[in-house]
Amino acid sequence: MAAADAQFPPPKVLTYPASAPPSLVTQGAEGRLYKTTHLLPDRPCALKYRPPKPYRHPVLDARLTKARISSEAKVLEKCWREGVPVPAVYAMDPAAGWMMMEWIDGIPVRAAINEWLGERPAELEERPVEVDDTPLVDLMKRIGTAVGALHRTGVVHGDLTTSNMMLRPRESGGQANGCNGDDGKAKALEGDVVLIDFGLATQSMSDEDRAVDLYVLERAFASTHPRAERLFGTVLGSYKDTFKKAASVLVKLEDVRMRGRKRSMLG
Numbered sequence: 001m002a003a004a005d006a007q008f009p010p011p012k013v014l015t016y017p018a019s020a021p022p023s024l025v026t027q028g029a030e031g032r033l034y035k036t037t038h039l040l041p042d043r044p045c046a047l048k049y050r051p052p053k054p055y056r057h058p059v060l061d062a063r064l065t066k067a068r069i070s071s072e073a074k075v076l077e078k079c080w081r082e083g084v085p086v087p088a089v090y091a092m093d094p095a096a097g098w099m100m101m102e103w104i105d106g107i108p109v110r111a112a113i114n115e116w117l118g119e120r121p122a123e124l125e126e127r128p129v130e131v132d133d134t135p136l137v138d139l140m141k142r143i144g145t146a147v148g149a150l151h152r153t154g155v156v157h158g159d160l161t162t163s164n165m166m167l168r169p170r171e172s173g174g175q176a177n178g179c180n181g182d183d184g185k186a187k188a189l190e191g192d193v194v195l196i197d198f199g200l201a202t203q204s205m206s207d208e209d210r211a212v213d214l215y216v217l218e219r220a221f222a223s224t225h226p227r228a229e230r231l232f233g234t235v236l237g238s239y240k241d242t243f244k245k246a247a248s249v250l251v252k253l254e255d256v257r258m259r260g261r262k263r264s265m266l267g
């Protein structure tokens, strides 16, 4: 923590004595994510901090930071109340630029899929019928269910990618860590999908906004997991099963795809 402290001073709330020192998990362009504890030493939490930006006017910067933190917390709280799988918000101080939320164990879905696909020789993709894709198909279904629940709540994420989804191991059964052989491999994709990073989320009931959310996820699959792209229809299938109004969103998705294709043809 000491070296990081000198480079990136933590928010004041993290400078008070604690039984376990906070650790800096990620440092992005806009914000930082620390792992710390909330109230009890064995209750881990994530603290998202948006430090002041020296290149912005201080009054404008303070106003923007406050608005972003409170908007992210508000959307997360709405989702959590309505049963969408997101981290619970524990505390926040928008004026100081931070929000504390439930720590989600596990690894990003992106890493889990890449790990799982990475173990398979590429030539097997030519003969997909012979490959048992069940664990991947199941995961795709859980992704579609999570996104369907999100949209049902009236929230669009704004940056749906497999990096913004965590795969949280279930209490019983656990994850592949420490397991060996086929059993361990099958378990690598087990767990609950939890959506994170609501920094760009908005409340919206529009088919267009929802379709753009799905399109962003579809593109993310194409570029990050080209070998899993052919299974994206499974995501859309379970999205439809979860969300009553999905049919008109999927029609809109066709338009959004068409616009995307035109844009890429025009360069």
Ligand SMILES: Nc1ncnc2c1ncn2[C@@H]1O[C@H](COP(=O)(O)OP(=O)(O)OP(=O)(O)O)[C@@H](O)[C@H]1O
Residues within 6 Å of the ligand: 025, 026, 027, 028, 029, 030, 031, 032, 033, 046, 048, 087, 101, 102, 103, 104, 105, 108, 163, 164, 196, 197, 198, 199, 200
């Ligand atoms: N609640 C959480 N529990 C565990 N890890 C988390 C949690 N929230 C975020 N992370 C980890 O921290 C990383 C960064 O978080 P997040 O994406 O919310 O921040 P960011 O990209 O800096 O935010 P923004 O896009 O709003 O600027 C995530 O990719 C994830 O690995």
